[in-house]
Amino acid sequence: xxxxxxxxxxxxxxxxxxxxxxxxxxxxxxxxxxxxxxxxxxxxxxxxxxxxxxxxxxxxxxxxxxxxxxxxxxxxxxxxxxxxxxxxxxxxxxxxxxxxxxxxxxxxxxxxxxxxxxxxxxxxxxxxxxxxxxxxxxxxxxxxxxxxxxxxxxxxxxxxxxxxxxxxxxxxxxxxxxxxxxxxxxxxxxxxxxxxxxxxxxxxxxxxxxxxxxxxxxxxxxxxxxxxxxxxxxxxxxxxxxxxxxxxxxxxxxxxxxxx
Amino acid sequence: xxxxxxxxxxxxxxxxxxxxxxxxxxxxxxxxxxxxxxxxxxxxxxxxxxxxxxxxxxxxxxxxxxxxxxxxxxxxxxxxxxxxxxxxxxxxxxxxxxxxxxxxxxxxxxxxxxxxxxxxxxxxxxxxxxxxxxxxxxxxxxxxxxxxxxxxxxxxxxxxxxxxxxxxxxxxxxxxxxxxxxxxxxxxxxxxxxxxxxxxxxxxxxxxxxxxxxxxxxxxxxxxxxxxxxxxxxxxxxxxxxx
Numbered sequence: 001x002x003x004x005x006x007x008x009x010x011x012x013x014x015x016x017x018x019x020x021x022x023x024x025x026x027x028x029x030x031x032x033x034x035x036x037x038x039x040x041x042x043x044x045x046x047x048x049x050x051x052x053x054x055x056x057x058x059x060x061x062x063x064x065x066x067x068x069x070x071x072x073x074x075x076x077x078x079x080x081x082x083x084x085x086x087x088x089x090x091x092x093x094x095x096x097x098x099x100x101x102x103x104x105x106x107x108x109x110x111x112x113x114x115x116x117x118x119x120x121x122x123x124x125x126x127x128x129x130x131x132x133x134x135x136x137x138x139x140x141x142x143x144x145x146x147x148x149x150x151x152x153x154x155x156x157x158x159x160x161x162x163x164x165x166x167x168x169x170x171x172x173x174x175x176x177x178x179x180x181x182x183x184x185x186x187x188x189x190x191x192x193x194x195x196x197x198x199x200x201x202x203x204x205x206x207x208x209x210x211x212x213x214x215x216x217x218x219x220x221x222x223x224x225x226x227x228x229x230x231x232x233x234x235x236x237x238x239x240x241x242x243x244x245x246x247x248x249x250x251x252x253x254x255x256x257x258x259x260x
Numbered sequence: 261x262x263x264x265x266x267x268x269x270x271x272x273x274x275x276x277x278x279x280x281x282x283x284x285x286x287x288x289x290x291x292x293x294x295x296x297x298x299x300x301x302x303x304x305x306x307x308x309x310x311x312x313x314x315x316x317x318x319x320x321x322x323x324x325x326x327x328x329x330x331x332x333x334x335x336x337x338x339x340x341x342x343x344x345x346x347x348x349x350x351x352x353x354x355x356x357x358x359x360x361x362x363x364x365x366x367x368x369x370x371x372x373x374x375x376x377x378x379x380x381x382x383x384x385x386x387x388x389x390x391x392x393x394x395x396x397x398x399x400x401x402x403x404x405x406x407x408x409x410x411x412x413x414x415x416x417x418x419x420x421x422x423x424x425x426x427x428x429x430x431x432x433x434x435x436x437x438x439x440x441x442x443x444x445x446x447x448x449x450x451x452x453x454x455x456x457x458x459x460x461x462x463x464x465x466x467x468x469x470x471x472x473x474x475x476x477x478x479x480x481x482x483x484x485x486x487x488x489x490x491x492x493x494x495x496x497x498x499x500x501x502x503x
């Protein structure tokens with residue numbers, strides 16, 4: 001399959017699907033408050049940009065900040081786990097409990113406890129996002145090649161040297177895979193938490209705009225906000241996948257072009 | 261010397277081996293006879309359950325860098341270029357970067373890899389990767405080089421070439437080498453002495469000097485002496501496996 005076809009085929013599927021959608025709405029005369037046509041959604045996107053634009057920025061801000069916090073928190077905790085199995089044994093069960101409890105169930109509590117909505121959303125998004133980074137990085141730090149480890153011992157490497165030159169580089173691909181998963185989860189966390197919070201303050205994100213449009217039966221705007229969330233998710237994933245490729249392309253199997 | 265694993269398995273029992281400076285000693289034996297364990301004991305990577313490893317009569321282990329170790333796989337850091345891989349032991353010993361890189365370049369040219377400093381391991385063939393591994397083992401100028409079936413995973417042509425290059429390095433550098441292999445032919449070609457091991461528990465059952473003169477080359481490989489020595493070691497190995 002040529003490069004062009006790789007891009008062209010999915011794009012073609014998208015165009016055809018949108019075309020069918022558009023045609024079906026007009027032929028069947030479906031009112032826009034049930035299902036709006038794609039052209040109507042695009043119009044809403046442009047007309048309501050004053051409302052949707054800042055909401056997008058706000059949601060992205062929450063997702064980005066919570067991802068950053070997840071990278072710092074998950075990474076630091078993974079280092080601590082790698083340093084001492086005792087700490088891992090003591091803390092891991094609680095990290096797992098935090099991970100397996102659905103965020104929709106915890107979010108109301110956090111929103112009650114934390115006055116500031118933005119801070120509450122950040123905490124919720126962080127809770128969903130940090131675990132993949134923690135578990136992947138821990139796995140990576142413990143996956144260094146055994147023989148290389150022996151070599152480091154043979155040459156009298158200090159703990160710090162072994163960490164810096166062996167375990168951290170070994171963990172990098174795992175860490176980046178974790179970040180890629182967490183990027184999407186941070187966005188989901190930010191959206192879900194805002195749904196649960198259900199209130200817009202001075203600043204509000206896309207989730208609140210969807211709720212609000214629902215109350216007003218402004219379905220095209222609802223679809224427009226939904227589109228923005230999807231696009232944001234794809235953009236975050238693409239960005240992180242690109243970063244991962246950039247860092248690993250010279251040496252890691254996952255990032256190398258397959259030769260036929 | 262004896263080594264038991266935590267599981268209670270006796271890996272080695274009554275191992276008594278003296279290695280002279282400048283020797284090329286091969287350990288040959290069936291799998292599971294503790295050849296690799298013996299190397300790890302000598303390297304200090306694991307401690308004996310009984311007995312000790314002595315250096316010039318002292319139990320004190322040598323300084324880091326006196327021993328070079330080459331594993332069955334090249335065991336390179338895939339994220340680091342060839343030069344950085346070879347520089348690693350020097351970096352761990354806190355040697356300045358400039359000097360470390362000079363010595364790494366020297367070691368690389370010694371194994372015939374000058375010009376590949378900036379390649380990544382995966383861009384090299386299996387034989388070249390093994391050469392990098394040998395360069396890394398030599399960069400600290402060790403007194404003793406331990407090699408654990410280093411060429412077992414390579415094809416025949418590459419292996420023969422590396423055998424010759426290893427012999428040249430051994431002569432040039434006045435190295436002492438302990439070489440673990442399961443190939444009788446390889447051990448006879450390379451070594452000045454062969455120790456044959458038996459399994460369960462791992463022990464040395466025969467110890468033979470191979471007096472054929474160095475340098476050895478293709479002519480030696482096709483000569484009658486070589487064939488006779490191979491037959492002799494094979495027979496000894498057969499007895500060891502029956503024991």
